[in-house]
Amino acid sequence: MWTLTKRVLPHHTDYAGVMWHGAYVQWLEEARVEALQAAGLGYAAMTAMGVDMPVVTLHLDYLHPLRHGDEVSVESYCAGQQGVRWPWASRFVCRDMVVAEAMVNLVMVREGRLLRRVPAQLQEVMDQLVSQDL
């Protein structure tokens, strides 16, 4: 599990005093980018190589609200390649409780085309992420 630690700030909250449901998506992205970085490949460096990893599906289950000021762990792992998709699972944990779960599917793209064969350097990084050998 790759863990990102965050705090619910005013700009994440809405009128109900809880984290707005769309704000979770930013944290999911930050968790992925920081996990890639820890595995040795900056995401910006990857895009500079011409390879992009767009999100093709996003699923979120909100179990308990997060409140202003809450400290939250976003625990993520990459489940390994499934065809052209890289599924990435995350759960949001606060006060020892899973408060939300997410599943994102990524693909690799170069010049607007699906990349079926992964460049060696990138494969090595993804292997590390899948095995959690960070």
Place this chain on the structure above:
Amino acid sequence: MWTLTKRVLPHHTDYAGVMWHGAYVQWLEEARVEALQAAGLGYAAMTAMGVDMPVVTLHLDYLHPLRHGDEVSVESYCAGQQGVRWPWASRFVCRDMVVAEAMVNLVMVREGRLLRRVPAQLQEVMDQLVSQDL
């Protein structure tokens, strides 16, 4: 179908020149709020009555990227109550092509508790939304 018309602005885009995947969530919310308004009940008025409709699940499929400047229709409908859930389906259409599809499940909450019986005024509005009699 309730239709919201939007344009992809700079703040929606990312480094790849396409709409960032998390930005779709704002449009989904705007579509719901404006549909409720058209059915005769402002969402802020509903929350002032003490009733809230939080999102409990969010699902998005991204089929084709949206580019800077694109004009997009967000077509939504409420599929009718399913137990305590109100499923709300949307599709994003650009140049006569469905570019993304979304399914959101809402529940009704009062004072932090699930509302199993819907207040009459709200039921009337939701019935209108379900029948698309806007």
Place this chain on the structure above:
Amino acid sequence: MWTLTKRVLPHHTDYAGVMWHGAYVQWLEEARVEALQAAGLGYAAMTAMGVDMPVVTLHLDYLHPLRHGDEVSVESYCAGQQGVRWPWASRFVCRDMVVAEAMVNLVMVREGRLLRRVPAQLQEVMDQLVSQDL
């Protein structure tokens, strides 16, 4: 004055039930893009021509809070070129009251360099914006 009409949605609000101060910046951008569009030049078309108009200074005075559900007019005008800068003034009006005022300075840039001479097509559009002959 170019007028954009908006509603304060849940994603604009924070825990205090008011519009989060950073969310005003999105509306300022939308007002500029729609004013350019009305004057005959899409902003995305301008960037496709290789010309960009980045914001170099941003100033906002918040006079009264905006609340969830409020309907707001964003009234903007371009004050005319001042050296390389294009100052753009806006005010946020709600219930006949000015609730916030903004001043943004834009420059024109091509390939990362300040554009001192404005392309004819763009000059024509900016002249229209300055004279409010929309």
Place this chain on the structure above:
Amino acid sequence: MWTLTKRVLPHHTDYAGVMWHGAYVQWLEEARVEALQAAGLGYAAMTAMGVDMPVVTLHLDYLHPLRHGDEVSVESYCAGQQGVRWPWASRFVCRDMVVAEAMVNLVMVREGRLLRRVPAQLQEVMDQLVSQDL
């Protein structure tokens, strides 16, 4: 100086590959909240006490663009109370260069009214922030 370290993520960028000008406002808020936390008072705890610190003016000068993947330090300090205002200065530093500067004015509010006398617990925290004795 209180320093917050951030990375420019895809959701911060726009079509031009640079950090969108409005996204800086989130980092300014995070810097203030984390500085308060380091001085011993969580911002959410302050709002739970009924005291809020809304932004009344915001000023940003953008000197150099920030690019996708950049690591940025946000260095902030509170300049001390000036009447009812608490001015908070920040600069964004990347590759040993100041790329943007910000000045925010905050006020203290309780039940919608300006707080002219600051509660003792809060005064102590603000004194620490002003003296940078973190």
